[in-house]
Amino acid sequence: MATTDLFHIRTEEAPHMPAPISTTGVIGWMRQNLFSSISNTVLTIIGILIAYSLIEPLIQFALIDAVWTGQNREACLPQDGGHSGACWAYVKAYFPQFIYGRYPSEEVWRVDIVYALFLLLLVPLAIPNVPFKRLNAILFLIVFPVIAYFLLTGLVIGDLVVLPIVETAVWGGLLVTLVIAVTGIVASLPLGIALALGRRSKMPIIRTVSIVFIEFWRGVPLITVLFMSSVMLPLFLPEGVTFDKLLRVLIGVTLFSAAYMAEVVRGGLQAIPKGQYEGAMALGLRFWPMMYLIVLPQALKLVIPGIVNTFIGLFKDTTLVLIVGMFDLLGQIQSSFTDPTWSTPSTGHTGYLFAAMVFWCFCFGMSRYSIFMENKLHTGHKR
Known part of the structure; x- marks a missing residue:
């Protein structure tokens, strides 16, 4: 037997082979995090069943059986003995009050300006790489509160009514x-x-x-x-x-x-x-x-x-x-x-669901931004 038959010397680089599909992508992530062992598999299946039992009725109520248009409670009442879904027509009718309260309708443009100024100053302040951070902070922390105060409450100079006074009791x-x-x-x-x-x-x-x-x-x-x-x-x-x-x-x-x-x-x-x-x-x-x-x-x-x-x-x-x-x-x-115009079995559930969605959006946004800042600012502390 010749010596060269006992071994092989590669004279060129081997071609790159893709990683097994079972270790990459969604399948790889699921195998590593959800089904890595028998106990994890059992817990994953139990978690899926619990999530389904909670999410399925919510989707049924909020989307499938929901009423999206209507002029009064008649549109949201159960029909033919069926289930009544979310009455989003009620939310649409009361949406201005949910945003402005009893603020005079002819003056809500002042609240809209305050909302717009708040976003225009907060967004660049929250983005790390936007220039003029010091000026932005001064505008947001000092100038904006003064402007917002006079816009929301009103401004009277002597006998001249620049902006009508709006009492905080109607906010x-x-x-x-x-x-x-x-x-x-x-x-x-x-x-x-x-x-x-x-x-x-x-x-x-x-x-x-x-x-x-x-x-x-x-x-x-x-x-x-x-x-x-x-x-x-x-x-x-x-x-x-x-x-x-x-x-x-x-x-x-x-x-x-x-x-x-x-x-x-x-x-x-x-x-x-x-x-x-x-x-x-x-x-x-x-x-x-x-x-x-x-x-x-x-x-x-x-x-x-x-x-x-x-x-x-x-x-x-x-x-x-x-x-x-x-x-x-x-x-x-x-x-x-208390409004009899929209008094239905689903009105209360719909109102609380709308409130939960609004609060969740704000709280989730603050949570995700804090995680972003942690990842950006950590220097040797992350484990």
Whole structure:
């Protein structure tokens, strides 16, 4: 036997072969994540059955049996003993009230401008690579609130009525929900950071005041805060001094959220290694430059999930303002149930389903954006 018959030497590169179809694409992902073992397969099948049992009736109610057009309740009543689906005709009829509340119809263009300005300033602020971030932040945090305030409430200069006054008592729907949520989110974050720094301060007075503030607001439920701000606070004010009910709610929600935000930020501050503080002090940085340039950027990056979780909780807690007589989105939907024109067995379910969809869209959007920012900002912390 010749020596060359015992082995083979390849003189050219072997052709590239595609990976087995069972390890790539959708099939590969399913094999790896859903059917990688007998136990995972059983759990996957059980999960599919549970999801089907929940989703199938929802699709049946919201889409298949739904009523999309109609002038009154007659269109949404069950026909021939059948099941009544979602009454989307009712949502269409009440949609302006769900968005604007009882805001005067001839003045809703002012609310539309506020919505448009909010989006035009928020979108570029949220995109990392858009230039002029400092100018954008100034416009969003300082200029926009002033413009929005006068647009929504009105403007009177002397005897000249530039914009008719619209009392906050007639505000409602998504407008109130966004005003409370956005104000609470924007105001509670810097206040929470200040409280977190104060709680870690070496000055006893500042530390004690911060601890008392945080523990007080964390020790009472938000519903109690709203009752106190709306009902009890006016009793302690001097005679003739009043605060707008919406302003009282905004202050209560902001202080309540700031206490929880402070604990989230404090967790991030404690996660920063001591060497970062020592390195900053070795460079000659004083307290505030050290916090602004070295410590806080790292701490806030670490607690993005906690911060966004607090924001989401605050956004959903805005529904509690109904108990003090303010009709946010959910309150406006509930008040519509008393209208006999659209009183059907499916009206309530449809209204709550619509509210759930709106809240889910906002909360899911905040959640996905936080994940995007985590992936963009992580530097060696991701596991």
